[in-house]
Amino acid sequence: MNHTTQQVQQLNPYAIALCATGRWIASRHWVPATGGNFSIRTAEHSALVTASGKDKGELSPHDLLPVSWAEGELVCAGQPSAETALHARLYQLDDSIKAVLHTHSVQATVFSRLIPTEQHTFTGYEMQKAIRGQLSHDQPCPLIIFENTQDMPALAAQVATNWSQVKGASALLVRGHGLYVWGQNLDEAKRHLEAWEFLIHCELERIRLTGSL
Ligand SMILES: CSC[C@@H](O)[C@@H](O)C(=O)COP(=O)(O)O
Numbered sequence: 203m204n205h206t207t208q209q210v211q212q213l214n215p216y217a218i219a220l221c222a223t224g225r226w227i228a229s230r231h232w233v234p235a236t237g238g239n240f241s242i243r244t245a246e247h248s249a250l251v252t253a254s255g256k257d258k259g260e261l262s263p264h265d266l267l268p269v270s271w272a273e274g275e276l277v278c279a280g281q282p283s284a285e286t287a288l289h290a291r292l293y294q295l296d297d298s299i300k301a302v303l304h305t306h307s308v309q310a311t312v313f314s315r316l317i318p319t320e321q322h323t324f325t326g327y328e329m330q331k332a333i334r335g336q337l338s339h340d341q342p343c344p345l346i347i348f349e350n351t352q353d354m355p356a357l358a359a360q361v362a363t364n365w366s367q368v369k370g371a372s373a374l375l376v377r378g379h380g381l382y383v384w385g386q387n388l389d390e391a392k393r394h395l396e397a398w399e400f401l402i403h404c405e406l407e408r409i410r411l412t413g414s415l
């Protein structure tokens with residue numbers, strides 16, 4: 203990145219907003235040890251994606267790399283997140299997705315390893331209404347769990363194959379790994395993240411106290 207591009211990125215409102223979001227997420231202890239990654243859509247076939255290996259609580263705007271995709275090919279000048287393929291696939295699957303946030307919280311990681319099935323349905327929590335499309339605590343709120351892999355294009359393909367089950371929930375869990383959420387803008391993605399982390403935390407406590415899945 204040349205000096206002029208770097209200066210432009212310092213003033214990029216998308217990049218500034220994602221850095222602030224990273225500080226907020228890190229303050230909740232949801233992205234330890236460089237875990238997690240974030241992106242925000244900048245046009246139909248492009249997004250800013252966090253650079254790989256950064257402390258996500260200490261991002262500066264030049265750690266947000268422009269990534270574009272066309273006909274399945276990812277193009278980026280630097281080294282974007284190792285999980286860029288999944289971010290890009292989510293944007294391709296749903297035009298209304300404008301931001302994607304991925305976290306590695308203790309609660310999501312432990313919860314994903316306790317649940318043996320491919321889906322867990324939340325019900326009875328008022329907080330479910332913080333999620334787009336959820337109108338009542340009584341409305342079942344499913345969360346799909348994918349098996350972890352280091353092959354990100356394969357995970358992205360799995361998500362695409364199962365998209366009809368996933369999209370209503372605005373989130374997915376990767377077993378032993380972490381949570382992905384998305385939204386129609388960055389604020390909605392943040393709200394979904396906070397709501398899902400809360401719901402997962404509640405379910406984990408319920409399972410711990412009752413011993414029942
Ligand atoms: C701390 S290792 C975590 C990584 O393997 C990965 O899962 C992750 O979320 C962060 O990868 P990154 O390439 O920095 O975006």
Ligand SMILES: [Zn+2]
Binds near residue numbers: 237238239285306380
């Ligand atoms: Zn991760």
